[in-house]
Amino acid sequence: MSRRVRPFVFLAALAACAFARPASANRFEEVFAAVGESEEQWWDVGGELRLRGELFYDFDLDRGVTPSGDPLYPVPLGDPAGQVLTYADLRLRTDVSVMAPGGAMSLQLRVDIIDNMALGTTPPVTRP
Numbered sequence: 001m002s003r004r005v006r007p008f009v010f011l012a013a014l015a016a017c018a019f020a021r022p023a024s025a026n027r028f029e030e031v032f033a034a035v036g037e038s039e040e041q042w043w044d045v046g047g048e049l050r051l052r053g054e055l056f057y058d059f060d061l062d063r064g065v066t067p068s069g070d071p072l073y074p075v076p077l078g079d080p081a082g083q084v085l086t087y088a089d090l091r092l093r094t095d096v097s098v099m100a101p102g103g104a105m106s107l108q109l110r111v112d113i114i115d116n117m118a119l120g121t122t123p124p125v126t127r128p
Contacts, residue, residue, distance in 0.1 A: 042101065047094035051119075056085040088119040 059073035066072055076082040092114040099106040 042099050044097040044099075045094065046097075047092065050091045050093070051088065052090075053086065053088040056087070058083045059085070090117045090119055091115050 060071065063072055071080070074085060076085060091112060094111050094113060096109045096111070097106055098109075
């Protein structure tokens, strides 16, 4: 790894550690806490917007091109001799809760409106 890229890799790892949150696959703790809280609030809407980026460096390990002249791994379009590729994606997740009066029952709905949408590209259009 070259000396110019090492600080960027270190800063990316530091940022990932600083902003990391524990993953939660479900919201059972929140559901149990919400049951019987109050009768005035019978619905709740929440969600999250996630933006995630990645930095890839030196996929081919400096092996160069294949005998046919094609690169072994993807290279940046602007600089065929370049080594750094970037990627970013986006997710918009909504959580809707409807609670019955008295807190005896609740309905939880999680909808991913945009899930892993690649930034910088146009989604493919499918035609019937």
